[in-house]
Amino acid sequence: MPNAHDLLFRTLADPTRRALFERLCRNGEQTVGALTAQAGISQPAVSKHLGVLKRAGLVRDRHEGRQTHYSAQLGALAPLIDWTSQMAGFWQNRFDHLDDLLKRMDQ
Amino acid sequence: MTNQAAEVLSVVVEREFDHPPEKLWRALTQPHLIEEWLMKNDFKAAVGHSFNLRGDWGGVLDCEVLAVEPNRTLSYSWNHAHDDAAYNLKSVVTFTLTPTGKGTHLRMEQSGFRPDQKQAHGGARAGWPQFFDKLGQVLERPAQGS
Numbered sequence: 180m181p182n183a184h185d186l187l188f189r190t191l192a193d194p195t196r197r198a199l200f201e202r203l204c205r206n207g208e209q210t211v212g213a214l215t216a217q218a219g220i221s222q223p224a225v226s227k228h229l230g231v232l233k234r235a236g237l238v239r240d241r242h243e244g245r246q247t248h249y250s251a252q253l254g255a256l257a258p259l260i261d262w263t264s265q266m267a268g269f270w271q272n273r274f275d276h277l278d279d280l281l282k283r284m285d286q
Numbered sequence: 287m288t289n290q291a292a293e294v295l296s297v298v299v300e301r302e303f304d305h306p307p308e309k310l311w312r313a314l315t316q317p318h319l320i321e322e323w324l325m326k327n328d329f330k331a332a333v334g335h336s337f338n339l340r341g342d343w344g345g346v347l348d349c350e351v352l353a354v355e356p357n358r359t360l361s362y363s364w365n366h367a368h369d370d371a372a373y374n375l376k377s378v379v380t381f382t383l384t385p386t387g388k389g390t391h392l393r394m395e396q397s398g399f400r401p402d403q404k405q406a407h408g409g410a411r412a413g414w415p416q417f418f419d420k421l422g423q424v425l426e427r428p429a430q431g432s
Contacts, residue, residue: 270297270396274392277313277324280319280322280323281305284313
């Protein structure tokens with residue numbers, strides 16, 4: 180079973196896929212047709228990218244008649260945000276310590 | 287589609303300190319001072335110098351000085367080797383100092399984490415809480431005169 184981080188990073192590393200995901204984040208739920216109209220690539224190519232995003236848990240699809248609607252699943256980004264925020268937290272704490280040190284140092 | 291799937295990630299932390307760049311530079315480059323706020327080390331401000339950062343929790347980071355511009359820029363690699371390649375961590379830490387009206391703006395960027403180092407992410411996640419516990423104890427201690 181692929182590691183969640185691995186899958187997430189690989190999926191978002193592709194600029195076309197990232198653009199599709201960002202569009203869904205900004206504009207909410209959209210059909211494959213609407214996404215294709217803005218993507219500048221063929222509908223099969225858009226569908227393929229959406230399939231990859233779906234497998235990574237980044238989008239959800241909903242069928243309505245002959246249309247498939249896609250929406251972003253922001254919760255899937257949690258592992259990424261979690262990790263980077265922890266690294267940032269590490270350095271914020273180190274900077275607190277650095278500030279203490281500077282106050283103790285001679286000019 | 288591309289082998290470049292391994293995208294570089296970075297973490298940026300910035301802060302303004304009420305101290306001049308020269309003083310901050312000493313804290314970033316003198317081993318006994320680095321130890322006070324970061325980790326035990328055998329650092330030297332010379333490009334190409336290899337050194338270790340040793341954490342209280344037992345972790346050892348392999349580092350190499352990449353750039354030294356006194357009072358302005360300091361950059362070194364921040365790597366953690368592991369028998370299992372999946373745990374390897376390779377990154378670069380860059381400090382940038384900018385003088386401000388009343389002190390120095392310090393920017394730290396750590397970059398280079400790649401998706402194929404999935405385990406290293408997990409390792410970091412597991413390791414930091416311990417680090418924070420230790421750090422909390424150190425921060426609690428009263429400030430000592432130098």
